[in-house]
Amino acid sequence: MSVDFATLLSAAEEAPEDRRGEWLRKIRDAFVTGSANISESEIERFDRLMTQVLDATPLLERVTFAKAVAKSPRLPQRLRKRLLSDNSMVAAPIIEHAHLTDDEIIRIIDINSEAVCLSIARREPLSDHITDLLIGTSHPKVLLALARNIEATLSPSGFEILSDVAVNDVEMDDALSARPDLPPEIARKLTRALEKRTRQRLTAMMERDLSRTRRPFVLR
Incomplete structure (x- = not known):
């Protein structure tokens, strides 16, 4: 594997511009699998090469690349930072899946x-320190993603x-x-809320039917 990856790196570095994308895709797949x-020196070459060529790589290819490498525990730090600073579509899979510390x-x-915030809320796992910060943003989609x-x-x-x-x-x-970690007191609170909504819905149905001079549906 080490020799094959080194060969791919050399081929990509020497390839004419119109064929570089083809080699980069091969390098991406070899890195992921x-x-x-792969040796540390080859990781460094991969890091340097990809960081240099990403600026000239079309957006959709950068998105595909980010999705492919995001979960790798050996994604180099410089390349990771480069992807995080890219277009939001490129950064999203890195934010959601890359190995990142709380800091x-x-x-x-x-x-x-x-x-x-939504990409972060989908990370697995997440500490309560991070979830508290995300809850503090009050973004509705983020709150729902955290709950799910x-x-x-x-x-x-x-x-x-x-x-x-x-x-x-x-x-x-x-x-x-x-x-599965729902606290009992929160479960009771949700049950009371459900009962309240049910009563309100039934009351609304009865008032609707009475306003139409019909026997309330719930009493039929």
């Missing part, structure tokens, strides 16, 4: 960007805030109710 067997994730969080992500640890205060949303939001109610 065999990164564990790195904190630096990525942009409270004004729902898209960035059972690998995201929610703090007691995080559960409380999401359950407040769930009182009037059926999707959030369903997402929280499906979590």
Whole structure:
């Protein structure tokens, strides 16, 4: 594997511009399938080469590349930073899947960007420190993604805030109710909210039928 990857790197470095994309795709696939067997010196060459050529690579190819390498534990740091600084479509799979520390994730969080926060909210796993920061952004899609992500640890205060949303939001109610780590007191709160919504719905149905001088549907 080591010799093959070195050969691919040399071929890509020497290839004319109109054939470089073809070699880069081969390098990408070889890295994804065999990164564990690639030497450190070849990882460095891969890092240097890809960082240099990404600027001249079409957007869709950069997106495809990012999706392919995002989960690799050997994705070089410089290349990872380069992808994170790219177009949001390129950065998204890196934000969502790349091996990042909490400190790195904190630096990525942009409270004004729902898209960035949403990608982070889908990461597996997530610490309660990160989920608290994301909940603080109040982006509706981010809150729902966190509730649905059972690998995201929610703090007691995080559960409380999401359950407040769930009182009037059926999707959030369903997402929280499906979590295996749902605290009993939050489960009781959601049950009371469901009972309240049911009573309100039945009352509305009765008032509707009475306004039409019909026998209420719920009494038939």
